[in-house]
Amino acid sequence: MKNKITIVVLLAILTACIVLGCQNSKEQNKTTAQNTNDVEQLKIGNQRFLEGKSIHPHQDKKTVLANQNGQKPFAIIITCSDSRVSPEIIFDQGLGDLFVIRNAGNLISDIDMGSIEYAIEHLDAKLVVVLGHTECGAVKAYINDKNAAYKKHLNHIDDIIETISNEDEEIEADKISPKELNYLGAIDANIKHSVKLIQDNPIAKEHKAKVVSMRYDVHTGKIDKI
Numbered sequence: 664m665k666n667k668i669t670i671v672v673l674l675a676i677l678t679a680c681i682v683l684g685c686q687n688s689k690e691q692n693k694t695t696a697q698n699t700n701d702v703e704q705l706k707i708g709n710q711r712f713l714e715g716k717s718i719h720p721h722q723d724k725k726t727v728l729a730n731q732n733g734q735k736p737f738a739i740i741i742t743c744s745d746s747r748v749s750p751e752i753i754f755d756q757g758l759g760d761l762f763v764i765r766n767a768g769n770l771i772s773d774i775d776m777g778s779i780e781y782a783i784e785h786l787d788a789k790l791v792v793v794l795g796h797t798e799c800g801a802v803k804a805y806i807n808d809k810n811a812a813y814k815k816h817l818n819h820i821d822d823i824i825e826t827i828s829n830e831d832e833e834i835e836a837d838k839i840s841p842k843e844l845n846y847l848g849a850i851d852a853n854i855k856h857s858v859k860l861i862q863d864n865p866i867a868k869e870h871k872a873k874v875v876s877m878r879y880d881v882h883t884g885k886i887d888k889i
Contacts, residue, residue, distance in 0.1 A: 701737050701790040702875060702888075708755035709886045721757025729759070736762040739782045741857060742794040743769045743801065747881045750794065754886075762788055767823050768801030768853060769793055771860045780866045791861055791872050794886070795854035796879040801827060802850050830856040851889050854878065 711717050739762045740750045750756070750763050762782040764775050771779075782788045795802075804820065805827040827833055832852035840848055858876045861867050867874065879886045 702792075702873075705738065705754045705756075705792065706886070709753055709884075711755045712753055713884050717752075717755045719755065719757065721760055726758045734759050734762075734786060736760055736782065736786060736788050738762070738790040738792055739779055739788045740764070740792050740794055741769050741771065741775065741779070741861075742792075742879075743767060743796055743799055745796060745799065745881075747798075748794070748796050748879055753879060753884065762786060768799060768827060769795055769857055770801075770823070770826055771857045776860070776864065779861060780864065783870050783872050784866050789870070789872055791867065791874045792877055793854050793857045793861070793874070794877045794879055795850050796881055797847070797850065798881050799850055799853075802846075802853055805833070805853075806846065806849060827853055832856040832859070850878065851876075854889065 708717075737760060740754075741764045742748055742750055744765045744767050750761050754761065762778075764778050766772075766775065779791060783791070801823050804824050808824050808828065830853060832855045833849060836845060836848045836852040839845070854876045858874050861872070861874045876889050877886050878889050
């Protein structure tokens with residue numbers, strides 16, 4: 664009788680271990696799949712937005728309460744301050760999903776890089792997206808910088824133009840095709856410059872962050888990888 668009880672107990676323990684092991688394995692697989700599909704999640708969200716089927720996830724009081732003690736964004740988005748380019752809307756995401764950094768021309772200053780490092784190192788965000796866009800005023804200012812209107816004013820807009828004009832990628836793009844004739848090329852070169860800065864960052868390298876370049880079309884609402 665005692666032996667039977669022992670066998671039953673051992674079987675129960677073994678069953679519990681198998682169940683817990685399967686659950687842990689499922690959770691690990693789920694996490695791996697999530698990391699693998701972060702880009703796809705953004706693409707699917709943009710497709711919903713394009714089709715007028717946005718679900719507006721995580722935009723309620725329940726989400727506010729769920730995130731009140733911390734945040735776990737799955738992606739870092741560096742994009743332009745342009746009022747037509749709102750990441751949470753065009754990617755159909757919500758509170759706590761995206762760590763967003765915005766400025767004119769999606770440039771990377773020391774402060775912006777510090778924000779990126781924080782999100783990678785302390786919030787465990789593994790995907791970084793540099794999102795440029797068509798009709799970008801900062802790139803247009805760079806293209807038209809020979810215009811007298813831009814030469815009259817010594818202000819911080821000049822700093823933006825100078826920053827873009829000194830990007831190696833812009834200089835190379837201009838050699839291939841003059842910037843006045845290659846507007847999209849100038850936009851993409853600016854995006855690629857920011858991507859390279861992040862890829863070369865020691866913390867991004869250490870944490871194996873995935874850096875992706877994308878362009879938003881303000882005429883269609885569509886986002887493409889470039």
